[in-house]
């Protein structure tokens with residue numbers, strides 16, 4: 097079963113009377129020729145790796161350039177002190193997104209979702225919710241299948257890597273996956289998942305990939321935060337009944353088209369945007385000197 101559009105998933109749901117996550121699970125079983133238990137066991141391993149990465153984060157490590165590290169800890173402490181304007185859950189989402197993305201920059205073990213650079217977005221929305229609402233393991237797996245299905249469709253119809261389509265493709269896809277997962281956790285419909293995905297991608301459309309010195313550090317770590325917070329707001333909007341005026345598959349295609357036409361300077365080459373600022377260039381020169 098090839099899930100090459102959101103429409104295809106919606107049709108499968110309708111025809112067979114299945115929830116979104118079950119359509120994706122069956123596609124995985126068919127695609128990899130595995131049993132239901134084998135598919136779910138692999139997904140559980142993925143979840144466990146996210147949990148382990150979060151549990152072992154201390155905030156003491158620094159990245160190769162020294163530009164990244166410790167911000168997840170600062171945000172967590174600020175959140176614990178009750179000072180965050182964004183409130184309990186969202187401030188925890190911000191702290192988790194920073195911690196996980198820093199972990200990638202500091203060479204710790206993470207789960208690419210869909211890429212390493214965007215690894216903080218999906219766990220950032222799920223881990224705090226899991227703790228706050230005591231979600232069952234099955235509920236988490238359902239959310240992860242929904243996220244995977246969304247990622248699969250975007251990878252097929254458009255692109256998911258900064259080098260291919262800019263940060264809108266990388267953080268944008270992670271944000272769409274996270275938004276869909278949240279809607280699924282809250283029992284939203286397939287249509288609501290579609291609206292959440294469409295809104296997340298629309299909000300980040302055109303975002304360039306401009307990593308300083310070509311390192312996945314600046315602005316990448318903080319862009320994981322915007323991907324996660326965007327996911328929360330779009331999931332809430334979709335669950336409230338807000339709809340995207342442009343259908344989700346058309347939004348995905350538009351994002352792919354913007355990515356294809358994006359100048360090469362803004363597709364992970366570190367030749368434009370923040371990478372080309374005087375400070376960005378100075379970091380590059382320093383890194384070059386260090387060998």
Ligand code: SF4
Pocket residue numbers: 213214257258259262263264266267304305306307311312313314315316317319364
């Ligand atoms: S700026 Fe580029 S490398 Fe950094 S997170 Fe975005 S897509 Fe990834």
